[in-house]
Amino acid sequence: MIRLDNISKHNGQRVIFIEASAALLKGEKVGLVGPNGAGKSTLFRMITKQEEPDEGNVLTDRGVTIGFFSQDVGEMSGHSAVAEVMNGAGAVSEVAAELAELEAAMADPERMDELDSIIERFGEVQSRFEDLGGYALDGKAREVLHGLGFTQEMMDGDVSLLSGGWKMRVALGRILLMKPDVMLLDEPSNHLDLESLIWLEQFLAGYDGALLMTSHDRAFMNRIINKVIEIDGGNLTTFSGNYEFYEEQRALNEKHQQAQFERQQAMLAKEINFIERFKARASHAAQVQSRVKKLDKIDRVEPPKRRQAMSFEFAPAPRSGDVVVNIQDVDKRYGSRTIYDGLDLMIRRRERCCIMGVNGAGKSTLLKLVTGTTEPDSGTVTVGSNVKIGYFAQHAMDLLDGDRTVFEMLEYTFPQANQGALRSLAGGFGFSGDEVEKSCRVLSGGEKARLVMALMLFDPPNFLVLDEPTNHLDMATKEMLITALADYDGTMLFVSHDRHFLAALSNRVLEVTPEGVHQYGGGYTEYVARTGQEAPGLH
Template sequence: MIAITNLSYYLGDRALYEGASLHIKPKMKIGLIGLNGTGKSTLLRMLNGEIQPDGGNISKSGDCTIGFLNQDLLSYQSEDSILSVAMQAFERQNQLQVQIDKILHEMEHNYRDELVDKLARAQDEFEALDGYTIQAKAEAILEGLGFSTHDLSQPLRQFSGGWRMRVMLAKLLLQKPSLLMLDEPTNHLDLPSIQWVEKYVQNYEGAVIVVSHDREFLDNVVDTTVEVSGAKLNLYSGNYSFYIEEKAQRNDIQRGAYENQQAKIRQTERFIERFKAKATKARQVQSRVKALERMDVVDEVLDENAKVHFRFQFTTQPGRHVFQLEDASKAYGDKVILNHANISMERGDKIALIGANGRGKSTMLRIVAGTEPIEGVRRLGHNVSFTFYAQHQLESLNIAHNLIEELKYANPTKTETELRTVLGCFLFSGDDVFKKIKVLSGGEKSRVALAKVLLSQANFLLLDEPTNHLDMQSVNILIQALQQYEGSYIVVSHDRYFVESIANKIWYLEDHQIKEYPGTYQEYNIWLEERGLQSAVSEKAIVSSAPPQVKSTPPPVSTPPKKESPKPENAKALRQAQKLVEELEGKITQLETQKAQLEAQLADPHSYAEKDVLEKLNQDYTHTKKELADTTEAWEVAMLEVEELAG
């Protein structure tokens, strides 16, 4: 359907893509992943024709249509109702409807056979295009995305950016393009809407490319993962969990290849150094010097899974009770959020507040923070100090500060070394710490704001959608930081993997009350199913992450036994030793070629599509690597023997 061949794209002198290739087939469900700044959104824009590549080719089949949901659509506004905006997807049907209405109006004053024929043709085409059902389809999708029946007639401009994005998603889904491209679609969706989109995309007839930091969403939706790394597009034939396992395996192979090559380089350099002064070894020495020059260097594996090694401390220990609400009520006109609600929170509680948008989750955080007035009693516990993180607070960062200055403002007691350590945990290293806040991306600002929250020495955190605009590596860092945090917190998030990783209790709003489930998010979901409030989740296809490793013991290469050094006059022994060295050198060359070929095959993403092929390649690679090591060791022993005999 779409073939990307030798794609290149540069930002200044930095290559976002260089010789990248990918074949997108019909019905593929692709998760496009990679660190922020690697070019995921740029690739989508190139596929959409908004950006032209610097090199290579993107070819599309003649019948390929593309629908692209991106964050720019947040700014779209219209006086039309959201139902009318969504129905703009049916361009031809809308044209026919206007034509039919015009003909009918004309026939009221001028009834002619010509108009009757024209009306019949228009109505036949309209019916063939399912024109009489388009409104029902649009209403079903909008309501699936969280809109009420009343909302459908309201002007688009009355809705926030996140809700406008849902309307644009509905319009896109109604268009049913051959390739549906979704850039962070879950950022502005609540959990029920995310689950609805999951099911829709799973059953979508066309191909899909999703850029998302939501691991659970990717696991449930995609059947192929494409990683943007090293200016290449690396394909993995499975969902995100499959990718994690396969990525680890590929890294192990590359790490082994790197270590083996480094060992070979050291051995070759020792040979050159040892024999460079011997005229009889000049040919072998020169051969090895040239071999080093021609060698394709294997890159060292870089660990992209940053670890947090910082103890986030606070100076004041709170009492047992952190927060309480008694007989609390809150309403906005006729919209009731709380009605005589009671809830309490104790020291050490790690709470995730979940539920559909519009139920009052953010309002609840503001009530806890004391910035939202209520009827009833709000009480903070003894020695409780809190800090509040929300997306709008990114605007409170001082754009004139650099990163060190901004963190110093949050905690003046920390030294620059300690602040650098914290920034390192949040992926800012080297001279990055002197960047001005004003030049940071949205995701980078989020990381700075989160670092400030954790440096504040507060023993109680309120976090509203902290994973928005963070890539997976940054989400992983935040998870580690919160797992190490010894205080209490309440988190509002729609990221199920994140919630499962950091919460030991679940709060949810039901019947205008705050209710508590004393367990993890996974346990809460099971409990919901048992209550019959949630339909059973269909079993996910579990893709085996890696083929079983078959232990095989390759026949060892015989190492010549050490023997006492023969006398110099023993010419026969010297000739035998020299012959053995030549045989071993020939075998080493053969094995090195064989090993390089196997590494090339293992580096090819297509090798991972067939598990039986991958298993055979792994076995051959392990056998060849062992045989090469044994042969090299035998060669070294033989070389020493030749040196002693010739000595």
Template sequence: MLQLADAGKRFGPKLLFEHANWLITAGERTALVGANGTGKSTLLKTLAALDSLDYGNLQRTRGMSIGYLPQDGLSLSGRTVFDECLSVFDELRSIEQELETLAASLAELDPDSGAYGTAAERYSNLSARFHAHDGYALDAQVGAVLAGLGFSKEDWARRTEEFSGGWQMRIALSKLLLQKPNLLLLDEPTNHLDLETRNWLEEYLRGYPNGYILISHDRYFLDVTVNKIVEIWNKGLHFYSGNYEKYLQQKEERRTQLEAAYRNQREHIEHLEAFISRFRYQATKAKQVQSRIKELEKIERIEIPQEEQAIHFTFPQPPASGRTVVEVSNLSKSYGEKQVLRNVSFTIERGDRIALVGANGAGKSTLIRMLSALEGPTSGVLRLGHNVLPDYFAQDQYKVLDPGARMLEDIGRIAQRVPETDLRSLLGCFLFSGDDVFKPLGVLSGGERNRYALARILVSPANFLLLDEPTNHLDLRAKDVLLDAVNKFTGTVIFVSHDRYFIDRLATRVFEVEGGHVHVFPGNYEDYLWRKEGGAVTTTAAPAVAVVEETPAAVVIQTAEKEKVRRVNPIRLRQMQERLAFVEEEIPRVEASIVETEHSLGIFVSVEETERLSRLLESLREQHGLLTTDWEELMLQVEEQQVSS
């Protein structure tokens, strides 16, 4: 289909890659990875024929169609969303119109005439082509893709120019998916998608009939959509079979082998050099010395390119808060006649890692702003616990930064006890290196300033972090730094993120914001999906009560007849094992909390305190029952998988 032969590309004076050879086949399911600045996006543009090679050749099969989605920058106007997407089928719509014209002609022509035969043959050919491309379901195809990418039916009739940049990219992605080119080239397709639309895109790509190559900083997305990794490393292309997780394993194995070969070669070279040095001036050894000199000259030296240094940044740990961080009772929020939240109640405890999930516009950002005291509720009570110090990271956090402040000086004022070398390493993780750290913040783009604002929070955190989309604009390395730091953080975190891997590795509970209510699920996003898809039945308290801590009363349904064990994929099995380990650690913690709360109930302080402790005790018992059910179900599933494997 598409072939790179001895290809090379420069960006200014910098050589990105050389001697690159890559045969791209019809069933390609490939991720393009590499450190920042290695040329991933440039290579993708080159494959799309939007950029040229400096060396070598790019050959394409005649008639091959390629669809390319850049990271951003596309802008559409002049039509409604639906008509814009329907425009990809202009050729089929022309065929449909011609079929209608031919049908009318056939009704009028003499069946025995030559004109009738010609028209009938043309009609038959066009009809077969129209059917082959599912021409009678064009509207349904457009509707399915638009719905999958998060457009409501009301949006379909809106003009494309009414939508922001992120939604413009969704429209462009919709058109590409409807076109179904032979090869899709997608540069960060998940950048502007929420969790629900990412999940839909994952399923769509699994069933995509042609090939695709994509760049993404979403590790989970890569794990479930590709079966090959191409890495730009050391100015060359390196190929790995399997998904991103297998690539990491294979890369480590390759580096270990390379280091072993390097050591062996160095020992051999040192041995040759020692022999030459020792016997260089002895006539009786002249022939042997010359032989070893020639051997030494022929050796192709193994080089081990320097890897990006792994950065492990640890939060300066904050002062401890009280055990209860936030209590919310019958909270409601309205904007004019629009009610976003109603009668919401829940409790957040010290050490919780809570992921807020829900469709766009459901109220996630509204809730997190109220928890940070930037907005007040319309009604109800939101109470912070003892010594709780909140800090809020907004999607547009860059707006509160001083544009005249220089980056290194600004972060140094906040983190006076952190050495400058550590600060520069941290900034390097967030893609600020060299002279970038001396730039005034005002010259940075919005995305760059948001990245800096997140690094700024890391060096001086409060004990209650509220993070709204912290993973936006971060590459895989920066996400790993953030994830590692938050996992070691001793405070409490509530966050919104569209990165599945980030949520699964961090969340201990999931708060789903839907229909004005908040439903609480224990565990990470994988556990949340399992329950939503019928892994367990959840019952929700009536709106009048709305005690969300009581919401997830899970009941596992088992049939009398034992069903055949269903094999799960290795990723899901590993997640089940990790979840089991978490539950086994969490049950004793909850049991200890129950004992502590029962003891506190025995000491009368006030009626209000007794009522609060009673609600907390009931919630803890519900949580303990749910965790116990989880443990039993997970133990059974893991054991069945191990026995059947």
């Protein structure tokens, strides 16, 4: 359906693609992977003709419809969320818009003299709307928005009043309702809670068109894709299978290439040694010449490219008391809405509690109560002895000083630390070389999240409170964080919609419901086995 034929692309001095080829065939569900900045978004833009390759061709079969979801959703205003989603459905959305205009005209007292002609036109347009399946479309649009977490009130409300994250969901809903022949989805799993993520997973698994997508959520990627296209060093390499298979195959390929490289290096060393020993002897001149020619003709095996792995190790945190937080008889309301009523909860040292609950259940509120950033209406929240809290809040990235560079931010926060320690901290969180001189203002969401974590973890707290810590993080950073936190000997309380992160780190589950907090011993994996569901809202 789509073919990339020997494409080359440069951005200034930087080579993005060099004679790269790949194909997306009918019914394939392909994950596009590669390090940040490798060219994934550029590839999407070339397929959608927003950019052209410098050389080679991007070929799309005649008549193929393409739906493209990107993080740049554009302006949305003047419609309800459901109308905005229906706008992506082609001709029927134009007819729906005219129908809405005619309905308004019929109710306009200043146009009463035109009423007969308006009613006649309304009948024609309504008939056309029915023929195009318009009334069914409204139901389908609502079904999609419900799956993406919208309430009826939000569906019918003004789309311009929604936050950026909810507008992203509207833009995604538009593509899903359109059901094009090919879907291009750039990070569709961002901004989704666990329930919406699982719904999207099931929707895409049942979608019979071709799919090309990027995602930093490995569980999501694993369950949908049947092929991987990797961008690395300007090349496109295709692997059959899901993300897990790709990782195994890539590691195996690297191992084989390393073994080939080492064998060839040993052979070359032996030949060079012979040439050096005998090049001055006339009796061996023919053999020396023969070996020199042989060496010139050998295709050299390159060593495998090593992805720069980030790693961070916690310094030992001071030991806290056995009771880290004790919540007794806490009430919390926002206006007329009760979030907690008589909540009792104790968190003990070295517990790793993940908080589950549908949107609006009070997950972030619980973290705020524990960290003292919000007060209970009644009851007590007591933090235990020697407890030092590190809190990663969703707004933490907005608090970085845009005028400082990454390194200046580290120096400002830790004035007593030596430069070597700070450089090694920056490197552990992916800021190597000149990247430490980047201004905080120009950092991407993922870079900001990494910097905030570096600031929080350098002088380690013994109680980590994390609200969606993996939002904006790529897979490599998530893996680094999971590895580091697996060895952390403090206590954790966290909210996350990343199932890999939840399963790897939790040893207790707190499920927030309207009836109170249900507690489950064992981690997320045990919770899924016990309840038969991956998220609370899937009852």
